[in-house]
Amino acid sequence: MGYIPIFFDVTGRECVVVGGGEVAARKVESLLEAGAHVIVVSPRLSPPMREIVADGRVTHLARGYQRGDIAGCLLVYAATDNPKSHRELAAEARALGIPINVVDMPELCAFIAPAVVKRGALQIAISTGGASPAFAARLRRELEDQFGTEYTLTLEVLRAARRRLHADEIDPAERMRRLTDLANSALPDAIAVGDAAAIERILATHLGDGVSLATLGLAPAEFSH
Known part of the structure; x- marks a missing residue:
């Protein structure tokens, strides 16, 4: 199969x-x-x-x-x-x-x-091709430890950033570069520890001066511990 x-x-x-x-x-x-x-x-x-x-x-x-x-x-x-x-x-x-x-x-x-790890919009599907659902469940548990709830908020930021750059009619190549850089940044780590200041710096670096959680339509309080 x-x-x-x-x-x-x-x-x-x-x-x-x-x-x-x-x-x-x-x-x-x-x-x-x-x-x-x-x-x-x-x-x-x-x-x-x-x-x-x-x-x-x-x-x-x-x-x-x-x-x-x-x-x-x-x-x-x-x-x-x-x-x-x-x-x-x-x-x-x-x-x-x-x-x-x-x-x-x-x-x-x-x-x-499949066995599924879900963190908000993020879904990681695991399949063994029907060979061992129990092993797929084991892998799911391991991935649940690896991917914490910070990924839920990370995807909210990335979705909002994508909407913002589309609305600003940024050149497609430049838009892709900025979104790729943001996706590859330390954003999940900053969200995991609730460092709102670091999150704001990352957004300004990759999306442009003046871009913040608030301007993306997100509540800063949700990102602070």
């Missing part, structure tokens, strides 16, 4: 999760966090899934999977204890051209779900 990494924009799109257990609940939470409209198909729900359904965050079909349930959706997760249902669901997904992930059955998957 060969895989390429890809990120789906699921905002406002319909995604189906077949299954009501804890694994299915984790898939649902990830989809909801990304802004998807989620349909859950399952006659039984685990406590985490019951809470999600009770909050009205998903559409719940309180029965087993039936052919046609996934028509028109963007992607599907199958997480039940019924291999026969998984095979039928995978066959329908293939016929409809809908990507499907079947938990613990990589031979039926059109895509596999």
Whole structure:
């Protein structure tokens, strides 16, 4: 099997999760966090899934999977204890051209779900090609220690800087140079220790005199410890 990494924009799109257990609940939470409209198909729900359904965050079909349930959706997760249902669901997904992930059955998957480290807009996806999800989880834990919460704020600054330079209609080559230099600067280190003065110096150096957290539309207090 060969895989390429890809990120789906699921905002406002319909995604189906077949299954009501804890694994299915984790898939649902990830989809909801990304802004998807989620349909859950399952006659039984685990406590985490019951809470999600009770909050009205998903559409719940309180029965087993039936052919046609996934028509028109963007992607599907199958997480039940019924291999026969998984095979039928995978066959329908293939016929409809809908990507499907079947938990613990990589031979039926059109895509596999990576372990993910998330820090705001930053997402680091880890895959072992289905060889060992447990090892992918280990690597995720190691990367979570390496990439702290400062990367959330770093990406907020970089996004704001990019917007500012586009609005100023800077020459594209010069804009790229400034943004590249800022991305390669000590900005994450300054944010990690809450050194607001150093952050401001970095911004002025790479974006120009007068550019600051405030002029980028960011609250300086969020960057000070």
